[in-house]
Amino acid sequence: MLTFDMTVIEKENSLPGSSDWQLTRMRLDKSAYRSPFIEGYCSRQSVKAGEVLDIFVSTNPAARFKIEIFRTGYYGGKGARLMTELGPFEGTAQPTPEVGEKRLRECRWQKTTSITIPQDWLSGVYLGRLTNLPNNKQGTENPEPYWQSYIVFIVTDDRKADILLQCSDNTWQAYNKWPDDYSLYTDPKGNQGSSADVSFDRPYAKYAQIYDNPQSVGSGEWLCFEFPMAYWLEQHGYDVSYCSNSDMITPDRGLKCKAFISIGHDEYWDIRQHDSVAKMRDEGVNLLFLSGNSVCWVTPFSANAEGAPNRRIFRGGPYGGDYTYAVNREKRYGPYPHRGPDEGYLMGVRNISPVNGGGDWICQKPEHWVFDGTGMKKGDSVPGLIGWEYHGDAPSDLPGLEILAGGTCWQSGVNPQQWQAVIFNGPKGNFVFNASTIWWAQGMSKPPGHMPVWSHYSRPHGPDKRVQQITANLLKRALM
Template sequence: MRSQGPATAVVGYADRVSVTPGEECGLYVSTTASSFRVSAFRVGWYGGAEARLVWSSGRIPGRVQAEPHLTSGTRTVRTDWKRTLAFSTAGWPEGAYLLRLDAEGGHQRYVPLIVRSTLGAGRTVLMHAPATWQAYNRWGGYSLYEGPSGAYAARSLAVSFDRPYDSSGAEKFLVYERAAVVLAERLGIPLAYTTGTDVHRDPAVLRGARAVICLGHDEYWTPEQRRHVTQARDAGTNVAFLGANTCFRRVRLEQGEARPDRTVVCYKSSFRADPCYSTHPTLVTTDFRQAPGADPESSMTGVLYEGYPTDAPYVVHAADHWLHEGTGVRPGDGFGHLVGVEYDRVTPGAPVPEPLEITAHSSLVCNGRRSTSDSAYYTVPSGAGVFATGTMRWVEALMAGTPDGGHDHGMDARTRAFVTRTTENLLHAFALGPAARHRPAPRPNVKQVYKGST
């Protein structure tokens, strides 16, 4: 991207989080330029290039759209914009797309769009996280974290997809997802694409899938999405969590202005004000581990989110694990800055599936308190294997030290090589089907690693 320009230079959003190939999609664009163009790039691996132009529009007249409106009570920012254009995705391959808006004069913004798969049988499913993208989106002054003043108390209790994303328009995708897509496509394994909001609505894409991959920051889940992923695991689908803080917040998806599932509801610490509090306690939108309806995420992920912020070396524990084949690591080898900025750990006393093996065990300090971060691997009776990295920087490390590395937090080429090879081992193994049938079983070691802990 050359230049974002001022906040009003050019911004837009799609009327759908995802489409199936051939489906029409609408774009809503506001720009101070007299005209703009749209280019659709599919992210992947094209002989070294990491995206391919699939479609481009002609010149489109620009216009400044109306100011957004704020819903009282939940402080939800929505636009009431006129649709600028519609386009068909006929002939577009399934995959992750960036729609680039190019305003006359040179300013640019992205609009993310997933062209989703309807069938995932025999494939590795990449599951994107638009609910999390939207939770952090500050466009219009409000996110699920803060209001215009920066105060938590003024935050939205529900956020809408009927508005642009802030910053580049696709920041969360670019930082936490793009590099994993590129790597998976480079490996040539059969892939399918979906989103958490689509899995919430319909789990069909997970039926018969070899694996489902949750990418680098996938914090906001509905109970339905979690149930569908867990059911897939228990039917033999491997699961990988390439981040931290996964499935931490329980959300609901509600109607938008014109389409269903366009609003992400999460009351967090104000959960007693949630309309479901007295009638449907398992749907109350707070942390999964909190009452009412407490169900810690560790029963699915194997690890429990603990804290933010931290910056620490990632320390290998089980160097001879099959995940580390070809990396040359030894027990105790460390990789600087790979643990951060949020982290998970295996927490004694929290529910975890067994047998579970800690593969990395990293000491850290978070807010003045000493703790640890863990990577963990477990299997279930269906044969499915589940791996969690325990750090949010895993996908970022795939780009560390490269021109596209962005904020690599000081991670170097050695770290990139280790994370890349480990991820390749993981994806190749999981693409073969239930991991317990063709890879060594976990060697339970939680009690050994956490001697004396409670």
């Protein structure tokens, strides 16, 4: 592991963590997606210290409530630190928006409160826990219940951090079914077309794709697929900063780091994100795609009804250029207004069909420095680490391309497809690595609040020292 002077991350994580930050009392409505009893959203995906964040909360029926804001991290293994408590507030039922053009459900709720982000709030992913405050008297035989849900936002910054971890929040929103099955995937015209919009101006429903866990309500996909990576980085004192997908529409933030990490399920990218990360690669930033199904759909940002930028997205068309998968998607689901370049030249591998399934992560080139200290031999595998979506078909003309791992994925025993994990050279002594799985973070740690997953009768087995060592090797080289 690398040895650092005391980093801001180490200083932050030396502060006392909280033993009570998770949701313990959840209640969903009959749709099984939302919690109208208490739910909310924020005015921006990310915010910097000194900037104002507006918070919108609805309680139905009306109820008093409080907001506790936690920064997620390591904190001695507790996973989060209480930063502040807001309220109590008198909550009211705010309107469920009508179905707009392109099936848009966009809230225009009355603001509950605003917070100016304190200067000492370090970059990170923050969860606001919303909790009803029932008027229970001591000794009451049948006390009123209280309910909880989250809001989520990212504090970003402009400092020269070693590592920039990009949250995959475009994808969180693409799959968000709030209020009742209104995601990019639930349009009656088809689940792969471009005829639906989604808005960040709405709560995150319970994550509803490959597993069922009400404790995710309001948190997007952070606790499911991304937090284990951040927890491990902060545990070991790496100098990491955080950003949203929307922060990457220009390369400015990324050019201040040595390593850029795409994490989890990073499917939806505005084309400006692609161009920004390509410029970062060309300027010598190391790119680590510890993710799957990444850079799959061109997802243009647009403003909301009030003109706030980057608050709506839609599926504009596939990445892939003239690659077969993109061409076939156009024929099957198009026409689309956009076509992105071949993502294989950015990531080293492509989105392929079928893109989902499960399998073992199998070593193919154990002599490579990536495997130093792992003890892995050719054919050794990390069980269940591939899934539930992945990459393959590496372009053969990338300079220095090496296939480090590969094998077969299966959709519950059928529809086999070949996946590949690769590394190739950047132009300035840097490199691009692609782990080719959404589940890489599951091999890094299992923090409090993390929700293990499975799909296609396959699942990762949890933290694995070999996955941790591979990641440490990559970061050691990237941060030289």
